[in-house]
Amino acid sequence: MSDPYPSDLLPPTTPAVDGARIALVTGASRGLGRSMATHLAQAGIGVIGTYHSNSEEAGKLVAELTALDVPAAALRLDVADSESFEDFTTQIRATLDGFGVERLAYLVNNAGIGVHAPYTETTAEQFDELFHVHVKAPFFLTQLLLPLLADGGRILNVSSGLARFTGPGFAAYASAKGAIEVLTRYQAKELGERGIRVNVLVPGAIATDFGGGVVRDNEQTNRAVAAAIALGRAGEADDIGAAVPLILADGFSWANGTRIELSGGQNL
Numbered sequence: 001m002s003d004p005y006p007s008d009l010l011p012p013t014t015p016a017v018d019g020a021r022i023a024l025v026t027g028a029s030r031g032l033g034r035s036m037a038t039h040l041a042q043a044g045i046g047v048i049g050t051y052h053s054n055s056e057e058a059g060k061l062v063a064e065l066t067a068l069d070v071p072a073a074a075l076r077l078d079v080a081d082s083e084s085f086e087d088f089t090t091q092i093r094a095t096l097d098g099f100g101v102e103r104l105a106y107l108v109n110n111a112g113i114g115v116h117a118p119y120t121e122t123t124a125e126q127f128d129e130l131f132h133v134h135v136k137a138p139f140f141l142t143q144l145l146l147p148l149l150a151d152g153g154r155i156l157n158v159s160s161g162l163a164r165f166t167g168p169g170f171a172a173y174a175s176a177k178g179a180i181e182v183l184t185r186y187q188a189k190e191l192g193e194r195g196i197r198v199n200v201l202v203p204g205a206i207a208t209d210f211g212g213g214v215v216r217d218n219e220q221t222n223r224a225v226a227a228a229i230a231l232g233r234a235g236e237a238d239d240i241g242a243a244v245p246l247i248l249a250d251g252f253s254w255a256n257g258t259r260i261e262l263s264g265g266q267n268l
Contacts (some may be wrong), residue, residue, distance in 0.1 A: 026109030035241025046071035080139035103150035134176035188257030204263025230265030
């Protein structure tokens with residue numbers, strides 16, 4: 001029986017990619033990651049996106065990005081399984097070779113999960129899962145990908161506004177996001193000798209399917225979120241995705257080790 005989760009999704013024909021800039025975006029088949037991938041492609045940047053299980057949506061994304069005349073592919077990755085990272089890195093190398101490109105220009109560590117549980121009821125299993133996905137994965141996956149990242153490249157980690165302000169039930173999630181903000185500063189310091197800039201993007205509350213879609217689908221939650229934001233509404237995926245090409249652009253190159261919050265002014 002064929003593998004229901006193909007290891008890679010490549011377009012039937014690959015556009016010319018001489019000199020192309022390629023971004024790896026984890027968790028690109030849905031939500032913020034999908035918006036990031038789309039806006040990067042619209043800016044002329046090729047994308048290798050990862051997906052966890054929904055190969056159909058990943059295939060649709062590849063088709064959409066290829067239609068924008070940039071190289072695009074999707075690779076399956078479970079960021080909770082660090083044992084798979086070496087094989088995944090090999091797949092990245094092969095995909096770049098297929099594009100005729102030697103190095104990634106950008107790495108966006110976006111993939112994540114949400115766990116909502118009161119501090120007093122959070123289990124060790126929930127805590128470990130969150131830290132595997134949000135801290136261990138960006139730490140060790142980035143480490144393995146460094147030989148494939150160009151000197152002068154960019155790394156963008158993704159945190160959450162909940163690392164700055166509190167929300168009931170997010171103690172473990174926010175702690176993991178706080179850790180990724182600290183990691184970002186260390187990466188920026190230690191990779192600076194290669195000219196690699198590392199920053200952390202911090203979304204506020206966004207109306208996507210994340211966390212069961214509570215901000216998007218629960219009217220009471222959406223109103224409460226909007227009331228806490230200076231601009232008077234919950235964020236949308238494109239509020240974040242559209243900013244990513246700007247943050248990765250050369251004009252933003254003096255930002256390094258920087259926390260960039262995009263929340264519409266939440267909980268000011």
